[in-house]
Amino acid sequence: MMESMTPIQIPDLPSQQARPGDSGGPEIEKNRRMELAEFLRARRMRLSPEQVGLPSRQRRRTPGLRREDVAERAGVSAAWYTYLEQGRGGIRPSRDLVASLADALLLPETDRTYLFTLTGHVPPAATTAELSSSFLQQLVEHVTAPAYCTDASTNVLAWNSFASEVFGDFAAWPAEHRNLLWLLFNEPAFASRLSRREEYAARVVHTFRTRSQAYLSDPDVIAMVGKLSQENPAFKELWATRDLRQGTNDTIQAVHPLGELTFRTMMWQDVAPRGTRFSAYLPADAATSTILRELGTTA
Numbered sequence: 001m002m003e004s005m006t007p008i009q010i011p012d013l014p015s016q017q018a019r020p021g022d023s024g025g026p027e028i029e030k031n032r033r034m035e036l037a038e039f040l041r042a043r044r045m046r047l048s049p050e051q052v053g054l055p056s057r058q059r060r061r062t063p064g065l066r067r068e069d070v071a072e073r074a075g076v077s078a079a080w081y082t083y084l085e086q087g088r089g090g091i092r093p094s095r096d097l098v099a100s101l102a103d104a105l106l107l108p109e110t111d112r113t114y115l116f117t118l119t120g121h122v123p124p125a126a127t128t129a130e131l132s133s134s135f136l137q138q139l140v141e142h143v144t145a146p147a148y149c150t151d152a153s154t155n156v157l158a159w160n161s162f163a164s165e166v167f168g169d170f171a172a173w174p175a176e177h178r179n180l181l182w183l184l185f186n187e188p189a190f191a192s193r194l195s196r197r198e199e200y201a202a203r204v205v206h207t208f209r210t211r212s213q214a215y216l217s218d219p220d221v222i223a224m225v226g227k228l229s230q231e232n233p234a235f236k237e238l239w240a241t242r243d244l245r246q247g248t249n250d251t252i253q254a255v256h257p258l259g260e261l262t263f264r265t266m267m268w269q270d271v272a273p274r275g276t277r278f279s280a281y282l283p284a285d286a287a288t289s290t291i292l293r294e295l296g297t298t299a
Helices: 026-046 067-074 078-085 095-104 109-118 133-141 161-167 180-186 197-211 219-231 233-241 286-298
Strands: 147-150 156-159 251-256 259-269 277-283
Touching: 026 067, 026 078, 026 109, 067 078, 067 095, 095 109, 133 147, 133 156, 147 161, 156 161, 161 251, 161 277, 161 286, 180 197, 180 219, 180 233, 197 233, 219 233, 259 286, 277 286
Parallel strands: none
Antiparallel strands: 147 156, 147 277, 251 259, 259 277
16 A cells, blocks of 8 residues: 555656767777876875875975875885876776775775776775665655666666556565566566566567676576576577666556556666666556556545
8 A cells, every 4th residue: 555645646758769989989099098197196195194104205396196096005016006096098997907096095985986987997886774665665755756766786676556557466475476587587577567578578578688797796696597598498489589678768558447558668777776776657548647647546
């Protein structure tokens, strides 16, 4: 039962087209190198020798650590670090070296994440406190349309009553099975009202491969993917294509006892912590809006 709250009305958004240059190029690579150089320099200059256990240098003309100090703390040569801070091309620090640089500069988690991104590496998993389940639940319950939140492994973290009407009662399935991938290929009742359930399943599989590193590093997810591949031919076929897709403003249809429903999807990635996705299914026509208002009144 959804609590009585002031709903957030979310308007339809125009579909977004890919922009030229999004895939990268020499100019973008140059900009990335220069941003990395400026970022390293700015963080180096913020640190005093005393903060890292070095003797004070009272007559220094410029604030902060010297490049040689950072290089020594990171375990690299002063020349290599100088080239990196000058934005020279052809320098590709490994993931371990990036971690060493972050440690040398005493970077907090947000800065560490940015440094990994600038150097072309997937940032490490967040260690900060996650949003509480009650907060996520409040978020979806303020939406007057089907909405749910999932983590990087497609575990369903929160959902509202509208989502239960369209996809099924998430509360009816055990917590360990409350996962979009598992439900789609093991629970026939899940999303059974969708007109093209198989198309929706393909979207989930291909989007999961695109946006998540969990299937490469999380033992539980690796085991789940392996089990699905062994036991479900449909999943195995979809997974083997290695097709990738970004979440877009897709349209889906569902058949409800009150009438046909048409939705446009809206997704916000990396809500918090990293990997958390907020998905909402907004009414695409007046008939759907009317049915949702009726469902909201009876919820």
